[in-house]
Amino acid sequence: METILQRRKRLLGTRVPQYYDTPFHPVSGMGVWVKDVTGRTFLDAYNNVPHVGHCHPHVVEAICRQTRTLNTNTRYIFESILDYAERLIATMPPELNVCAFTCTGSEANDLAWRMARCFTEAEGALTTTHAYHGNTTFLDSIDGTSVRSRRPAAAWWATIPAPSSTPYPTVCAQQAVERLVDNGYKPAALFIDSTFASDGLLMPEPGCLGAAIEVVRNAGGLVIADEVQAGLGRLGTDLWSWQRLGLAPDFVTMGKPMANGEPLGIVVTRREILEKFQAEDRYFNTFAGNPVACGAGLAVLDVVENEKLQANAASVGRLLADSIRELAKRHEYIRGVRGIGFLLGVEIAKHGHPEEPGPQETRWILNDMLRRGVLVGLTGPRRHAMDTLKVRPPMVFTSANVDRFVTTLDQSLTALAAAGGAKD
């Protein structure tokens, strides 16, 4: 009899990725809890798409209500897309005053890129070194996490290092712009994920990129703030992570958490940029911004506000980071804790070498925590240096959940030491 894993390989290919070495088969969820196929309950300290918690009743109800009523597309008139756009824009500076809708974060970044090219009439792209902004053909060409291992970098793409120290070396931005210009391209846009998640999750000093961005702007480039990973209050400090960094973006792109799992991506930009694009180019996306997705998006905004989830991310996130730092006093595997709010990275050391990164140890802990009933993830600059546990729970994570998480991490680290480190 064919197992579900064999069936998955037969139908989806043998290399379709999984998070864990032991396949994890969740079947239901509520809040921060997920139940697997055997009926066992796991604490979810990883998933940011169920932003307001798995299957939040207010969101589920909004989706069901609209699904029962009508689902159409943006070529027809309906009000919820306008209500949603108004509420979203109200969270942005006055000049960011129009929305375009997509289904995914990738599509949002791709669309912002098309608009940037149209507005600037330039074709050069800038990103941070290991940034990931999505999966379209264009975004794959600027994927700093993998592209270099597969093919040479495009002549129209240049990178700047993610800011890991202050002061930021502005000369890097000058060199990146020069590379583009030498290759015959002026910069159209610089993509910035303000938490530098794929660069290893960094939270640099606010304002540190100001001078570098000025270099890009002086060369005619626009700024695309990618909020797909960290937006909607996750850092606790601000609703949007670019606000914490002190950017003044021309575009804000959003995806993952915006509708708690319904496909909803958005580009917010300036009217003049959108108008020029609409006059000169063509964009329609059948499913994007449909009434069900907008209903879910509105419900998510309700919950974030009503349940004060940004403030929860600030206070419970601080408790989580402090508690992991306490553990670090007893476990030399913990090299450091980075991040803010509910976006934390726990840097793990190699067994017996506290100064060296330990990607194998990190993976061991990830798998062991799953065995002990807690979901976490992995990150780190470059795919072969995943030496950081990514802790990014739904925004309804409580201090009791912190307790459970830290106890489990403690047990895992103790077990790793007892095993003499992660063996091949």
Ligand SMILES: Cc1ncc(COP(=O)(O)O)c(C=O)c1O
């Ligand atoms: C920062 C960032 N931008 C864009 C994307 C792409 O979003 P999606 O997978 O919804 O297309 C991701 C996905 O991981 C992301 O982390």
